[in-house]
Amino acid sequence: MTTAGRRRQQQLFSLQPLDAKTQSPLFQRRRLAQEEDMGHSPQVLTLNGHGDGGGVSLGGGGGASANMSLGRAVCARCGEGFSMDEQIVNSNGQLFHTQCFVCAQCFQPFPEGRFFEFEGRKYCEHDFCVLFAPSCAKCGEFISGRVIKAMNASWHPECFRCFSCGKVLADEGFVKNQGRALCRDCNAAEKAKGLGKYVCFKCHSIIDGGHLKWKGEAFHPYHFNCHSCGVELKEDAREKDGELYCLRCHDKMGIPICGACRRPIEDRVIHAMGKTWHVEHFVCAKCEKPFLGTRHYEKKGLAYCEIHYHQLFGNICFVCNNIINGDVFSAFNKAWCTKCFACSICDRKMNQKTKFFEFDQKPVCKNCYDKFPSELKKRLKKAYDEAVKSGKAA
Amino acid sequence: MSSKIKKLVDEARESENPELDLVDKGIVNILEIPGFASLSNLSKLVLAHNKITSVPPSIANFLNLETIILFNNQIEELPTTLSSMPKLKILNVGMNRLNSLPRGFGACPVLEVLDVTYNNLSENSLPANFFCLDTLRALYLGDNDFEHLPPEIGRLKNLQILVLRDNDLVAVPKELGELNRLRELHIQGNRLTVLPPELGSLDLVGSKQVFKAGSNHWVAPITEQFQIGVSHVFDYIRSDTYKFLYGRHISAGAAPPPKTSDKSKKVSRSQKK
Numbered sequence: 001m002t003t004a005g006r007r008r009q010q011q012l013f014s015l016q017p018l019d020a021k022t023q024s025p026l027f028q029r030r031r032l033a034q035e036e037d038m039g040h041s042p043q044v045l046t047l048n049g050h051g052d053g054g055g056v057s058l059g060g061g062g063g064a065s066a067n068m069s070l071g072r073a074v075c076a077r078c079g080e081g082f083s084m085d086e087q088i089v090n091s092n093g094q095l096f097h098t099q100c101f102v103c104a105q106c107f108q109p110f111p112e113g114r115f116f117e118f119e120g121r122k123y124c125e126h127d128f129c130v131l132f133a134p135s136c137a138k139c140g141e142f143i144s145g146r147v148i149k150a151m152n153a154s155w156h157p158e159c160f161r162c163f164s165c166g167k168v169l170a171d172e173g174f175v176k177n178q179g180r181a182l183c184r185d186c187n188a189a190e191k192a193k194g195l196g197k198y199v200c201f202k203c204h205s206i207i208d209g210g211h212l213k214w215k216g217e218a219f220h221p222y223h224f225n226c227h228s229c230g231v232e233l234k235e236d237a238r239e240k241d242g243e244l245y246c247l248r249c250h251d252k253m254g255i256p257i258c259g260a261c262r263r264p265i266e267d268r269v270i271h272a273m274g275k276t277w278h279v280e281h282f283v284c285a286k287c288e289k290p291f292l293g294t295r296h297y298e299k300k301g302l303a304y305c306e307i308h309y310h311q312l313f314g315n316i317c318f319v320c321n322n323i324i325n326g327d328v329f330s331a332f333n334k335a336w337c338t339k340c341f342a343c344s345i346c347d348r349k350m351n352q353k354t355k356f357f358e359f360d361q362k363p364v365c366k367n368c369y370d371k372f373p374s375e376l377k378k379r380l381k382k383a384y385d386e387a388v389k390s391g392k393a394a
Numbered sequence: 395m396s397s398k399i400k401k402l403v404d405e406a407r408e409s410e411n412p413e414l415d416l417v418d419k420g421i422v423n424i425l426e427i428p429g430f431a432s433l434s435n436l437s438k439l440v441l442a443h444n445k446i447t448s449v450p451p452s453i454a455n456f457l458n459l460e461t462i463i464l465f466n467n468q469i470e471e472l473p474t475t476l477s478s479m480p481k482l483k484i485l486n487v488g489m490n491r492l493n494s495l496p497r498g499f500g501a502c503p504v505l506e507v508l509d510v511t512y513n514n515l516s517e518n519s520l521p522a523n524f525f526c527l528d529t530l531r532a533l534y535l536g537d538n539d540f541e542h543l544p545p546e547i548g549r550l551k552n553l554q555i556l557v558l559r560d561n562d563l564v565a566v567p568k569e570l571g572e573l574n575r576l577r578e579l580h581i582q583g584n585r586l587t588v589l590p591p592e593l594g595s596l597d598l599v600g601s602k603q604v605f606k607a608g609s610n611h612w613v614a615p616i617t618e619q620f621q622i623g624v625s626h627v628f629d630y631i632r633s634d635t636y637k638f639l640y641g642r643h644i645s646a647g648a649a650p651p652p653k654t655s656d657k658s659k660k661v662s663r664s665q666k667k
Contacts, residue, residue: 313602333602344509345466345486345488346417346440347417360559361555371443373661379583383582383608386609
């Protein structure tokens with residue numbers, strides 16, 4: 001039998017016209033692998049078994065194989081010799097048992113004899129691609145032929161398109177916009193449209209409603225769920241310890257909530273009235289000015305500044321109009337300091353034991369009241385009786 | 395009697411904070427109080443329950459006077475000089491026979507409490523500048539003859555107490571609603587039928603507030619609210635229902651209720667015999 005040398009035309013990668021200077025390590029790896037492949041065409045030999053001195057003429061296009069003594073030849077893979085009548089594979093001068101001429105990864109014969117050699121090992125096309133070929137960032141398929149390296153990824157030329165209009169960008173170039181590749185026209189349009197708006201860091205489209213800031217980037221809130229209850233988040237979601245929570249869950253986690261605006265306090269916290277407050281929200285219940293550290297007065301769950309506390313709760317003397325320090329006389333929704341508490345008519349001083357009458361919500365001593373004209377006393381008595389009656393009725 | 399008065403005047407002169415208390419001493423003429431002119435530092439003058447018929451203009455020479463009480467006398471007129479008193483804070487001329495307040499009275503610089511209860515005053519007897527008294531915190535106009543309260547009342551921004559008890563008021567001005575410090579309003583014993591909805595801005599229903607409005611001629615819906623409680627009255631006059639009703643009531647222009655109270659027995663009416 002004659003040696004049947006077969007040489008299959010390799011379908012070689014037609015890589016983009018990059019040269020040996022290209023920086024990409026993957027490209028270089030592939031380039032080298034390709035160069036090695038170029039020369040590798042397996043040959044199948046059949047030993048004719050006529051004596052051990054007989055030279056074997058290797059056929060095939062390579063045709064350059066030297067004569068060799070098959071008697072001493074060993075398989076390049078397993079190191080065993082060859083028996084007579086055994087098929088031998090010659091690949092660039094290396095001889096193999098047919099069962100040894102297999103893919104280094106899957107140990108299967110090379111389909112149609114095609115193999116790829118890398119770092120001294122031979123792989124079938126599939127395993128070579130799996131192990132060493134780039135895959136496209138868009139379709140996930142391996143890329144053979146021209147590879148577009150862009151946006152920190154590899155792409156089929158027909159897969160690398162404008163994010164917005166879908167135009168193929170391989171030859172015309174592109175602009176990076178918010179993590180997207182855009183053609184120049186679309187980039188200009190996006191820029192105009194998104195002026196002053198946030199672009200979602202996740203889906204790269206413009207955020208029309210409220211955005212959610214997380215780790216310094218803006219997102220559509222609906223890309224996230226509450227870390228606690230799982231509800232889809234809205235723009236009012238809040239971060240705590242690196243996780244996002246809906247407002248409801250966030251508020252339940254022991255963050256101080258302002259007693260006035262009911263929102264969490266992130267800056268200085270005022271503790272007063274058994275509640276927590278934003279500095280600027282702890283204010284006088286009357287004039288609504290913040291206390292800013294000045295003294296406040298509490299009454300029925302509300303806080304007041306000094307002036308309004310006294311004004312509202314009668315601790316300003318009705319007569320001298322000064323804030324009362326010390327004992328207070330209270331009557332008819334008014335207050336008096338001890339020095340001013342007197343009959344409103346004769347100015348005679350009164351004390352806790354003095355009996356007095358009410359006249360237009362002012363105190364009148366018995367002496368003065370007795371001097372009132374009888375028609376007035378009659379009217380006052382009538383009004384008093386009516387008030388008592390309606391008071392009882394109600 | 396006169397010697398007793400003289401003793402009191404002498405005591406007042408020697409005290410550091412001179413106050414003169416001559417209550418119920420039968421005094422007719424202030425100028426006849428012995429040694430009175432020498433009390434130049436007087437800060438308080440109490441002459442209630444006397445028979446004084448006029449106040450001399452020279453009272454304004456007492457530059458330190460802060461309080462003057464002339465309650466229950468027979469004064470018919472006050473001097474115009476009162477408005478020049480630099481420290482006068484409290485003036486009580488209640489229960490006299492005043493038919494007017496003096497011209498220019500509104501120029502009193504620091505007047506805080508004015509009590510003219512039980513006189514014969516009306517809107518026509520107030521001086522033109524009366525509502526310039528923006529230091530007033532209490533104004534007692536009870537037992538007088540007001541039928542209309544001038545809308546300028548809204549200029550008395552510091553007013554906390556306003557008494558209009560037992561007058562002849564047929565309406566109150568909506569400007570009352572601008573008195574946002576008001577905490578006492580007495581309008582009982584008048585001829586009122588409705589309240590301006592603007593009064594809804596007042597806070598008069600708290601425990602520290604006083605709102606007296608009985609003995610009037612309130613329209614039925616307001617009377618009903620009064621029966622439930624004062625807070626309901628204010629809730630009601632803030633409602634759109636009431637605003638509509640009030641508008642209709644005003645445009646109907648019904649005649650005010652008649653005067654029912656007989657004031658002829660008031661001692662302020664008495665004339666010298």
